[in-house]
Amino acid sequence: MVNYLIRRLIQMILVVIISSMAIYFLLYLSPGGPLSGLGGQAGDRRARVTAQDIERISQYLGLHRGPVWGYIAWLTGEDWMDIIPQSMWPKSHLTGQPVSLQLTACIENDDNCGHGVLRGDFGVSWQVARGSPVGAVLLSRLRNTLILMTGATVLSLLIAIPIGIYSAVHQYSRLDYVFTTFSFMGTAMPVFWFGLMVIMVFGGNQSPVYKLLHMPYMPTGNVTLVRAPLPGSLELLLGVQPGTWADILIHAILPTLVLSMLYMAGWSRFMRTSMLEVLRQDYVRAARAKGLRERVVIYKHALRNALIPLITIVVFQIPGIFGGATITETVFNWPGMGFLYVAAIGRTDYPVAMAFLFVTAVLVVIASLLGDMLYTVVDPRIRFN
Amino acid sequence: MAVAELKSENLTTFKQEKPIVVIARRFLKHKLAVAGLVVIVFFVLAAIFAPWIAPYGVYKQNLAPVYSNPSGQHILGTDELGRDIFSRLLYAARLSLFITVVVNLASEVTGTLVGAFSGYFGGRVDAAIQRVVEFMLTLPQLPLLLFFSAILRGMTVPGLPPEWSQALIISFVLIVFGWMGSTRLVRGMVLSLREQDFAQAARALGCSKLSIILRHMIPNALAPVIVNLTLGLGYVIVLEAALSFLGFGIQPPVPTWGNMLQNVQQRMWEQPWLAFYPGLCIFLTSLAFNYMGDGLRDALDPRLKM
Numbered sequence: 001m002v003n004y005l006i007r008r009l010i011q012m013i014l015v016v017i018i019s020s021m022a023i024y025f026l027l028y029l030s031p032g033g034p035l036s037g038l039g040g041q042a043g044d045r046r047a048r049v050t051a052q053d054i055e056r057i058s059q060y061l062g063l064h065r066g067p068v069w070g071y072i073a074w075l076t077g078e079d080w081m082d083i084i085p086q087s088m089w090p091k092s093h094l095t096g097q098p099v100s101l102q103l104t105a106c107i108e109n110d111d112n113c114g115h116g117v118l119r120g121d122f123g124v125s126w127q128v129a130r131g132s133p134v135g136a137v138l139l140s141r142l143r144n145t146l147i148l149m150t151g152a153t154v155l156s157l158l159i160a161i162p163i164g165i166y167s168a169v170h171q172y173s174r175l176d177y178v179f180t181t182f183s184f185m186g187t188a189m190p191v192f193w194f195g196l197m198v199i200m201v202f203g204g205n206q207s208p209v210y211k212l213l214h215m216p217y218m219p220t221g222n223v224t225l226v227r228a229p230l231p232g233s234l235e236l237l238l239g240v241q242p243g244t245w246a247d248i249l250i251h252a253i254l255p256t257l258v259l260s261m262l263y264m265a266g267w268s269r270f271m272r273t274s275m276l277e278v279l280r281q282d283y284v285r286a287a288r289a290k291g292l293r294e295r296v297v298i299y300k301h302a303l304r305n306a307l308i309p310l311i312t313i314v315v316f317q318i319p320g321i322f323g324g325a326t327i328t329e330t331v332f333n334w335p336g337m338g339f340l341y342v343a344a345i346g347r348t349d350y351p352v353a354m355a356f357l358f359v360t361a362v363l364v365v366i367a368s369l370l371g372d373m374l375y376t377v378v379d380p381r382i383r384f385n
Numbered sequence: 386m387a388v389a390e391l392k393s394e395n396l397t398t399f400k401q402e403k404p405i406v407v408i409a410r411r412f413l414k415h416k417l418a419v420a421g422l423v424v425i426v427f428f429v430l431a432a433i434f435a436p437w438i439a440p441y442g443v444y445k446q447n448l449a450p451v452y453s454n455p456s457g458q459h460i461l462g463t464d465e466l467g468r469d470i471f472s473r474l475l476y477a478a479r480l481s482l483f484i485t486v487v488v489n490l491a492s493e494v495t496g497t498l499v500g501a502f503s504g505y506f507g508g509r510v511d512a513a514i515q516r517v518v519e520f521m522l523t524l525p526q527l528p529l530l531l532f533f534s535a536i537l538r539g540m541t542v543p544g545l546p547p548e549w550s551q552a553l554i555i556s557f558v559l560i561v562f563g564w565m566g567s568t569r570l571v572r573g574m575v576l577s578l579r580e581q582d583f584a585q586a587a588r589a590l591g592c593s594k595l596s597i598i599l600r601h602m603i604p605n606a607l608a609p610v611i612v613n614l615t616l617g618l619g620y621v622i623v624l625e626a627a628l629s630f631l632g633f634g635i636q637p638p639v640p641t642w643g644n645m646l647q648n649v650q651q652r653m654w655e656q657p658w659l660a661f662y663p664g665l666c667i668f669l670t671s672l673a674f675n676y677m678g679d680g681l682r683d684a685l686d687p688r689l690k691m
Contacts, residue, residue, distance in 0.1 A: 026532055180675070190660075193646075193664065196654075312569050
């Protein structure tokens with residue numbers, strides 16, 4: 001087993017390195033980028049951006065290095081790059097002279113050199129939080145995403161598994177049909193639409209919940225209140241102060257519900273079918289024939305074997321818990337990771353996007369390993385050697 | 386004490402029926418599955434005969450009423466350019482159904498085969514295939530699609546109208562990046578199935594590896610794949626719309642349910658029910674496919690006695 005884990009670890013590192021390389025090239029080669037739009041203006045006499053400016057910007061950002069040197073610098077840092085002979089330096093488009101592989105800021109002051117991802121330095125943000133270290137930018141969003149995603153994941157698991165088991169045990173019962181239809185509404189409804197509907201119904205003092213039913217209304221977005229709660233809001237009713245944990249939790253209710261609906265729908269379906277499959281097996285009949293109570297048969301004998309598909313699906317929620325939910329976060333103006341990533345891609349802030357994707361890639365391979373380990377727990381017959 | 390006598394005429398032998406007849410009979414017993422089939426057939430017919438059913442042309446604009454409410458003239462109202470929503474829904478069914486069915490079927494079939502081989506052979510084969518799957522899962526969707534849209538933009542499949550050749554190209558890209566989910570699902574199942582007694586029995590009987598995989602592993606691992614397939618059907622319709630939003634995919638004014646849903650976003654606050662029509666079509670399709678999938682799974686289940 002230890003041998004297997006060591007081999008697996010080496011493979012994981014390889015996968016992460018190859019995929020980070022692929023992602024770096026992908027971002028570098030895909031259309032757009034920080035220089036796009038500037039080039040068109042350079043030919044124009046009246047434009048303020050000259051070709052020299054563009055070259056200066058590209059050297060400032062390190063784009064002149066090209067994807068290969070760029071990736072090496074991203075991975076290992078640029079502080080050692082002054083040992084590379086001049087003959088290997090990239091040539092300037094304008095002058096034809098070799099340009100240093102180190103960025104301008106790094107040449108001026110050694111403290112400004114990037115240390116590379118291997119040494120825990122994700123570089124500096126270009127756009128979203130210009131000039132601040134990417135690691136700090138990501139960390140500032142992490143708390144919000146963790147609250148939302150762990151809440152939604154735990155809630156959906158707690159609801160989806162019992163629903164799935166119930167639907168399987170009572171297949172074709174009325175409640176089974178209700179759950180089935182409900183879960184398909186969950187998957188067929190686009191999240192942006194469902195999110196907005198939830199806001200319209202429950203959020204703000206114009207919502208029908210408040211105006212017609214005179215019930216306290218929910219916040220429509222954000223993580224905390226910026227001023228004292230208004231009359232009629234849930235916060236005032238509960239006496240919650242802005243910025244406290246209770247305030248954050250109240251704001252998390254609606255987005256968590258929307259996300260849970262989405263996850264629950266799919267997961268309960270997987271639970272139901274694999275449970276159905278297992279319930280018809282001989283050993284379940286044997287367990288019943290022994291006179292075991294139905295509860296024991298279902299939870300001790302059947303459930304364990306029905307968990308494999310669910311494990312496959314749910315472990316890949318781990319990168320999701322870090323990565324956040326793009327659409328839900330946007331609809332509820334929830335400043336989390338997904339929101340940040342979309343902004344970073346949209347505004348071509350590649351250091352931020354790269355860091356996000358790198359951490360996600362690491363979590364994907366970890367999730368995959370965890371899934372394999374969990375298989376051996378629920379089914380000890382499975383062995384990896 | 387009388388011993389019960391066993392007479393041969395007491396034992397009725399089952400009439401041997403062809404498997405396909407048994408499956409069809411079991412399927413027809415599942416009422417909601419039949420209802421699902423009817424809905425799907427209805428949508429497919431509506432899509433095929435759209436030019437004859439639709440009261441207006443797809444691109445026909447009425448100058449006066451934009452975003453009009455349902456009326457006698459336009460049973461579902463008009464959209465942002467005054468085009469008849471009902472007619473556009475009918476035409477949209479063509480591309481939406483085509484793309485989602487092709488993409489889902491192809492990626493589930495590929496995923497199932499790859500996953501079954503990976504899980505059954507284990508060892509190095511499994512490690513290699515799973516590392517590729519992990520690699521594919523780490524690639525970011527949005528930049529990837531942007532990249533592909535830049536490469537494939539303007540590419541056409543000869544002999545097809547532009548929107549159909551776009552549909553084929555999108556389907557291809559979505560299949561290439563869509564097979565990993567079912568691969569993981571099937572592999573997980575097969576890892577457990579290959580250690581079970583019936584697999585050992587099959588090996589002892591001298592079945593070839595290929596036939597064990599195809600006849601014993603895959604049929605037993607199919608349940609989660611069918612769920613994955615039915616969940617994916619609704620998802621791909623919406624995903625296609627996200628693609629066309631990026632400038633890749635079916636471009637307006639050609640309607641698909643996905644891009645009709647997308648267009649509604651601007652009017653969400655004023656007329657939220659506009660999302661209802663394309664949303665309902667997607668919902669009904671995935672619900673119908675799901676019940677059909679359920680019925681199919683039951684009909685194919687060898688353990689279920691009818």
